[in-house]
Amino acid sequence: MATLEKIRSKSTLLLIVVGAALLAFIIGDFFTSGRTLFGTGTTIAKVGNEKIDIQEFQRRYEEVNQQYQQQNTKMDPAALQQYVLNQMIQERLINKEIEDLGIEVTDNELSKAMLGPNAHYAMIQFAQQMGFQSPDQLYDVAFNPTKYNVPADQAQQIQALWLNQEHQMAEMLKQQKLQYLLASSIVANDLDAKAFYDSNASTSHIIYAHKNYADVPNDQYEVTSADIRDEYNKEKNSFKVNDETRRAHFIAVNIAPSQADINQGRVLVDTTISRLSATPAVDAINGDSNFGVDRNSAAASSITNPQLREFVTTAAPGDVKMLSFINDEFTIVKLIGSKNAIDSINVDVIAFQGDAASRDSLLTALNSGLAFEEALKRPGVAGGQADIWQTLASAPDNEVKDRLLNAGSNYFIADSMGTDARIIRVNTKRAPVNIYDFATVTYKVYPSDETIAKLNSDLENFMAGVTSADSLTVTRALSAGYTLQPAMVTANSSMLGNVPYTRNAVKWVMDAKEGQISPILEDGQNDKLIVVALNDII
Known part of the structure; x- marks a missing residue:
């Protein structure tokens, strides 16, 4: 969790x-x-x-x-x-x-x-x-x-x-x-205290002048290859690489629906809206695995989506609307009906385990004035809680719900099974509000075979002109509409750059020779087409 x-x-x-x-x-x-x-x-x-x-x-x-x-x-x-x-x-x-x-x-x-x-x-x-x-x-x-x-x-x-x-x-x-x-073990001794005092006991005022390196003319301070080599040899141990590291560049193409796929999905959604409008509830799509259906009953105050809340509170029963299109997913909503009813009640609940005679005796004592706290001490009482708010809007219509809605001020046995029973008293009922019965229907658009084939073909045609890792440049990729990304890869890398499910691409990089170009690879979720160029082995 x-x-x-x-x-x-x-x-x-x-x-x-x-x-x-x-x-x-x-x-x-x-x-x-x-x-x-x-x-x-x-x-x-x-x-x-x-x-x-x-x-x-x-x-x-x-x-x-x-x-x-x-x-x-x-x-x-x-x-x-x-x-x-x-x-x-x-x-x-x-x-x-x-x-x-x-x-x-x-x-x-x-x-x-x-x-x-x-x-x-x-x-x-x-x-x-x-x-x-x-x-x-x-x-x-x-x-x-x-x-x-x-x-x-x-x-x-x-x-x-x-x-x-x-x-x-x-x-x-x-x-x-x-x-x-650990924190308590770190304490300051007398030497620490004196050093701290001495370092803050005096103040110095200084005047200084400075000039940025960037302002120095390059032609007046030439840096030779020998200078660079000497500086590298002096500092190289600071940048020592313990594991073999491979520098690569890659292109990752999203396998996403084309505009044609989305347009085709919209036609299906429009047809589905018409069918839903002409049939009861969601009968039009029952058993159709292409659609996800979520049916709810709720008061307006408990609907967090503002678009959904506005629709159910203003629509007429049977109305259907395309609510949104986000992340290649259409969401349709249908208002099935509404009613004015109590959506929540406040109750005291006691769980009882024992024979029917003892249970009825406890019920009689409670309705004769036995305090709730004292009832919890009685034999057979497994526990209880007072002052609980219970939402009923989405609860199924059944005998227990009817008894709760129609209950008076006395305790009653809500349900019982064998030696287990729940004894309940309804303290307060909220005023009736409009309860809306609605269904949200989702349809996800996936890339068609034609779309995937074109993405493959376009990438293959682009890579046909790339003969080595050095020839795969940022400029060349951008001119074809692709983004070239860098990646430093070791045997411990779980993915290529920040692209998940690409362990297969990491394996290719670790097996390849410097300068090689990979074939077109796919990530583990079939969400991306990937080509990789191995530039250096460090």
Whole structure:
């Protein structure tokens, strides 16, 4: 999850591992070949005497990759592999220091950080990103799911996320203790204090004159080849390259829809709008995999898109409109209907586990004046929460919803199954508002075969006149409508320049000879056509 990455990014403990983490990795090929940096087997890397097993690495990689997917964020697999491995190495280096110092986190410290009145900001952020008001509420939903009518499989997922966050919080607290120890160990002695005092005890006033090098005439101060060579030999160790580095230039052509493809897509969208207008709901495109459909019910105040909000509040039921065209994707909206109804209520909820007689006895006591806080202490009560606002606009119409909308001031049993039951009282109902039932329909335009063939043909024709790396120049590329980009490549590079999914292009560069030109390559997502020129091997 994003929260976990934010927690890690706040750590300044990288200072203690800068010197120790100078390890070089060749990510990619050895993950599938059965080879590692330290020979064959399942060890992917070693930190001191501790091994990082490939199965452990793959598990962590899948976890992080899933987090990016949940955020709809694309991440180059090779770059992500390198990130995960570096992260695992850093953890082991820091944990070794923590273990040697005997740093621990007590259960009380962990509870205060996660659930205390002054819970750690990371926990508050984590809960809010999960859609809850506080860590307490998230914990209650995770471990008392019946109280909130949360299905068992969803509850297990939330519990797993909570336990993972608990582990991350414990590690962060240990790191904070280590950081505090490190900071506390840096103190000024008497010599430091005297030196600081002496350096600030007197002030000097000076007058100086200067002339910029750029203002000096070049013809009066000629720089010879010998001067350059002598200066290079004097300074070259400052720029020593530890790994073989290859200087390349490349052209990356986006495989994108042509204007003809977009025009063709617009014709289909216009036809679809007509069909949607003439049929109920979204029947016109049911089962058509070319379209994505998202149906919602919401009050105007909860619709964040201003264009969408304006349409649903001014359109008549059955109206259809093309809302936007962004990133080669058309978005259509249809107002299916609207009604005036209560969109949210405030409730008290008690989760009860026990036999029917005990449940009914508790219900009678509550309606006879038993305080909510006292009810939580009764046998069989698994938990409860008061003063919860519950949105009903998007809730399906069913018996439970009807009972909530028609409830009076007494507690009642909202639902029960076996020995589990929810006892609810409706405290407040918001005034009815217009609830809009609408659907957004998306259609993505992809490049046609003809478009892709033309992009290939144009690039092939341009490259036919390029015979060597030196002949592929910026001017020549610009004259043909292409952009030539530089790249410094090593065996550890996960991508070419800043173009993701280009490990295959990196491999070509590392295998090529100086001056060679690559054939037309594709990135791993089939989004780009790429040609590379290898200029130098350093």
